[in-house]
């Protein structure tokens with residue numbers, strides 16, 4: 001099988017992770033349990049997930065002029081990801097994410113820094129790179145105009161786009177209609193579309209007019225294909241250490257499988273398994289599994 005060619009347009013951050021048993025109240029100071037720093041950013045995380053799962057990956061994004069940028073470049077190089085189009089922006093800081101992990105779950109504040117210097121013209125200048133891809137992946141940690149321009153360009157070239165709309169903002173219907181897939185969680189779906197939250201995930205998906213995969217944490221994921229058929233893949237029970245990057249792993253796995261020609265059901269099943277494995281280690285990229293591990297896990301889970 002030919003390797004999938006995936007281009008990720010998105011953010012690169014350094015994640016500053018604080019572990020604590022208790023979240024401080026406003027105005028309160030607490031002693032936490034540990035601090036670590038990792039390479040991250042939703043874009044870079046998706047790129048690493050795709051590379052580990054067997055795709056040929058190109059990353060388009062911006063870093064600042066500092067030591068963190070070097071750390072991010074080295075991490076992507078180590079995964080054989082093409083960083084030719086990761087631009088260094090003079091006098092800017094690389095993006096950072098301040099992450100607090102409590103009982104496996106996270107709270108994140110992103111300071112975009114250089115990520116917000118990725119402009120529509122940067123992507124439009126890379127028409128050939130987009131045209132040579134099997135799939136484009138996007139998220140919302142770069143300017144919204146750049147996300148929109150990328151979707152329109154890829155659509156005009158007939159290249160499918162998966163958008164993970166996180167952090168969520170309202171998007172125009174015409175733009176949503178140009179996506180191959182959107183992959184929000186339930187609250188992101190409500191923000192992106194303005195749809196009311198209904199009682200069941202199926203009701204929500206029925207209301208949404210386009211193909212969609214809605215992630216649901218430990219409950220797995222719900223999907224609706226281009227033919228309107230609904231499905232649900234339940235989650236796996238694993239020991240959760242850190243959920244940071246689980247969504248990025250999910251999106252990467254989905255993109256790889258779909259680019260290889262798998263059905264939406266197969267791709268979602270693969271993505272649910274990959275993201276379950278990813279939460280068993282601290283750090284967004286540390287737990288991202290290799291392809292063989294995901295296949296073995298699916299086999300073992302029956």
Ligand code: RIB
Nearest residue numbers: 013040041042097245284
């Ligand atoms: O999705 C997880 C990512 O969100 C983290 O790596 C952090 O950088 C933020 O962008």
